[in-house]
Amino acid sequence: MLGTYLSTSRYDELLQHGRTVSTPLLHFDEEVVTQSYNRAPFLIGHDLTAHPMFSLTSLFALCRRMPVESILYRMGAIPGNADLDTSYDRYRAGLTLDSVLDGFEEHQAYICINNPERDPAYAPLIEGLMGEVASRTHALDPGITWFSTYVFISTRDAVTPYHMDREMNYLLQLQGKKTVYLWDPMDETVMSSREKDHLLAHVGGRPPYSEAIEPLATEWNLTPGLGVHHPFIAPHRVHTGSELSVSLALTFRTRHSDMATDAHRLNARLRGLGLHPRAVGRSEVVDRAKCHVARLGQRVHRGFDALAHRGIDQTA
Secondary structure (H helix, E strand, O other): OOOEEOOHHHHHHHHHHHHHOOOOOEEOOHHHHHHHOOOOOOEEEEOOOOOHHHOHHHHHHHHHHOOHHHEEEEEOOOOOOOOHHHHHHHOOOOOOHHHHHHOOOOOOEEEEEEOHHHOOOOHHHHHHHHHHHHHHHOOOOOOEEEEEEEEEEEOOOOEEEEEOOOOEEEEEEEEOOEEEEEOOOOOOOOOOHHHHHHHHOOOOOOOOOOHHHHHHOEEEEEOOOEEEEEOOOOOEEEEEOOOOEEEEEEEEEEHHHHHHHHHHHHHHHHHHOOOOOOOOOOOHHHHHHHHHHHHHHHHHHHHHHHHHHHHHHHHO
16 A cells, blocks of 8 residues: 555654644644544645645656656546546556656646655655644544555646545645535445445445435535545545646544454455445444454464465475
């Protein structure tokens, strides 16, 4: 998995930084966070719009020095119900990264920079932002275990197709305008318990879009200086306006979302045996038990794999 895993000590360092930073770059309404974090979308503010590291010149230079596999690109204008995971190959239209960077507007292109925090110049800034996130969510959801960030650069009228991620997210608008449509992941008419189990167990593809759920979306209009919180695995679709758009996504997982993920994974296994397990989220006691069983099974599986490899080594 892309991204950075955090030890407890490293999380504590980021948390301490977020609590003591003198001039925060992210601005949260504490009451709104307490009421809505990981339950419903909400807006936050930020002071990143004029930051030199998010100018187009700096970001294109970052694209040129990052590993080639870290930069995804395609045409910007694609169907909103396209499959996200195949869209970069399907809608690349023969473009190369150099051609995209040299003729970005001409090609009406879309770029996703994966994990800019791996670049030494960007790491301190992004880790600082994650520390600020930790400081605002720790009381509600302690222990960020993993994070991954993405910069999205798009020309006019670009679309990020309907999809859902396997984490939480703060999407921050830096340049241009963006409309984000978000759906409630707990609404069974949007995404069934079976679909959530399979999503988090990586069984099959992501649940597809259906026109029937379109009226159930909430609409969030982002301008520079605003961001929107995506709850855990919340489905979403994103449209840019008629001008250049740059945004930064801060995605992360916590101990609690890891527990839920493992409970979903066990549910997916039980469904594969023809059983009908209780939906995750209805009982924290049951979810914790499922998490422990899933993790025990994972340790046993790794143990058998180690023994098998040892046996191969001894007979070689």
